[in-house]
Amino acid sequence: MALRGAVRAARGRWARPLSSAVTPAGTGDTIFALSSGPGRCGVAVIRASGPGSRGALQSLTGTPEIPPPRVMALRHIRDPQSAETLDRGLVVWFPGPRSFTGEDCAELHVHGGPAVVSGVLQALGRVPGLRPAEPGEFTLRAFRRGKLDLAAAEGLRDLLAARTEAQRRQALRHMEGELGRLCRRWSRALTQALAHLEAFIDFGEDEDVEEEVLRQVAVTVRALERDIRAQLRDGRRGELLRAGVRAVIAGPPNVGKSSLFNLLCRRPAAIVSPMAGTTRDVLEVTLDIGGYPLVLSDTAGLRHATDPVEHEGVTRARARLSQADLVLAVLDVTSVSPTPVALGAALAALEPPPGVPCVLVLNKADLLGGHGRSPSVTCGATPVTLLSCHTGQGLPELLEVLTQQLVQLCGDPLSGSPSLTQSRHSRHLGACAAALARFGRGDSGDSGDIGDSGDIGDLAVAAEQLRLARRELGRITGQVGAEEVLEIIFRDFCVGK
Structure with a gap:
């Protein structure tokens, strides 16, 4: 009860919507939370992230000296106002960008009794410039600093919630970025095809740009559409x-x-x-x-x-x-x-x-x-x-x-390409495949089967379909249009992650 009361009291002073709590990289405030989960345990991990984490570590250890990066050190942890010793535990310093969030981070590994954890959290709340973290805010900061993409963040959330071995295996693949890498590979192929198509539009009359370019673009688009539709025909296995x-x-x-x-x-x-x-x-x-x-x-x-x-x-x-x-x-x-x-x-x-x-x-x-x-x-x-x-x-x-x-x-979560675990993955991939299917059609929307000749109709319309397809792939990883899904993805995270 004391632990929950400390967190509620601190959050009441700093409460704000998650979307407004995190500012762009480099200007964010410093957040802290219990990252090892509530309840009695042998060791509890309390994490701080942001520009004030170094000062917080110095305040609670009572010394300007901090351990070398990523090296655990035994320290007395004190209340910065009363200088009372709260516990003796291990502290770790992670200077950015080599940390989970990409920011300066500090961790306090203390004894897991509720009174100890509550005392340390209250002490951190009294350090100027620090506030309690919102659910998923550490991971959100990692996303904003490019430490992981949206699909990987969803994998991390699923890994925390995994209850069976198969769920763990699938979530780990996503957390390690396999779906993101697959989408980026498709996106690179689309970008190259779009570049060739736009080059033909701009310089098609020059003898340096041959008609063969259009045929190669058509072959690439057909192959991508087949691959993406095959990915969509997974019977909702991942979900x-x-x-x-x-x-x-x-x-x-x-x-x-x-x-x-x-x-x-x-x-x-x-x-x-x-x-x-x-x-x-x-x-x-x-x-x-x-x-x-x-x-x-x-x-x-x-x-x-x-x-x-x-x-x-x-x-x-x-x-x-x-x-x-x-x-x-x-x-x-x-x-x-x-x-x-x-x-x-x-x-x-x-x-x-x-x-x-x-x-x-x-x-x-x-x-x-x-x-x-x-x-x-x-x-x-x-x-x-x-x-x-x-x-x-x-x-x-x-x-x-x-x-x-x-x-x-x-299916087997360890074999084949990474599964689509979210309905939004299928929705964006379906929209991408639909745009690729429209590639080569005229303004009338007539059937646009692309032959080996490379006849793809209105080139400007075809180029726009490639841009739409690439944009849908970017929404899976958060490269474009991420803001509207951030609240949905991160609201289900636990506090401290």
């Missing part, structure tokens, strides 16, 4: 991995949907009862399945309900089913014929969304007894697993099938 695959447990009443939900959660998250129609609302939990995030929903049994409360539950179940990325269709194995035709009909009766992959779970396998039913049942291309939620029989097989489905939906 699914970042946000989690939405899986919905669906089926008739009393087939064990809530029991399956509890079994996968490994805790009694849903009420289980032999009475049909117990589940009335949608329950949701996020799980780690084979290193992939699964946002699992338990829903009401699908049937024609006369009770108004159950009817509302069925309506919500169908609404959630329509938004699913994966469906776990649960049936009672003792009341359905194990033939592909019967299973297919039972699955179709649940009305899963078209094109959404399904896993058919035949529950209550422990009730088969000695009937000798074969476990090798099939339902076309839909995976089928036999399960007993009561005994746990078949759970390893179900988890293996789920992992396979998640791999197909999300």
Whole structure:
């Protein structure tokens, strides 16, 4: 409570919108925050960034001497007003531009007790010219000073929020700038094509500029459009991995949907009862399945309900089913014929969304007894697993099938080109591809298939399409038009990053 109170009090004196809190590089004020996260811990890291960070370090250590750059030194940390010793810890000095933000930075590594952290934060708040950082402000300053692009900043945010191994791998690739490098490579090719096209427009009548230039520009544009459209055809893999695959447990009443939900959660998250129609609302939990995030929903049994409360539950179940990325269709194995035709009909009766992959779970396998039913049942291309939620029989097989489905939906985050993890990535790339598709069309907008002859119609219009395409690529990395997305990107960062 003392720590939160210290931060609130300091922020109340300095509160301002994030967009106005950070001024252009070189004129910003000095910010500070706890960067290691709240709560008791062995070591807490408090960071300051800006032109006053050197003076802050000198004030809190009580000496004009600071350690050599990037070398930890043991110091007594004191209140600059009362000279009271607050702690003894390690301090590090990062002179700009060789720091995370590109500015002068100082770090205090102190003991992680709330009283120690609160005391140091209050002491920093009393240093003239310092103020508490807003969420994401350190990273925003790093972006403004060219230490990372917008796509890399989004990767850093995703890395801080990653809950599974696959999410960590994908976020790390983005934080290290792979998507930004890919966009810059495309942008360089576009810039070169635009330069050649404009040279032909300006000097086309000179014998030094040949018609071959136009043909080469057309070939380059065609290749870029193919590459970008291939990147867009990734099935939203990056977005699914970042946000989690939405899986919905669906089926008739009393087939064990809530029991399956509890079994996968490994805790009694849903009420289980032999009475049909117990589940009335949608329950949701996020799980780690084979290193992939699964946002699992338990829903009401699908049937024609006369009770108004159950009817509302069925309506919500169908609404959630329509938004699913994966469906776990649960049936009672003792009341359905194990033939592909019967299973297919039972699955179709649940009305899963078209094109959404399904896993058919035949529950209550422990009730088969000695009937000798074969476990090798099939339902076309839909995976089928036999399960007993009561005994746990078949759970390893179900988890293996789920992992396979998640791999197909999300892909391998370490292979291929970097995925598009944000809807804005897809939007800007789509606009870029559309501009490239319009390249070579006349003012009438007629089809403009560019032949090997290099006939690309109105050259001035074609050049403008290349400029539009390049501008859309720049918006992904923040080279152009970044201001309108800064608040959206950085508002979800934690304070201290």
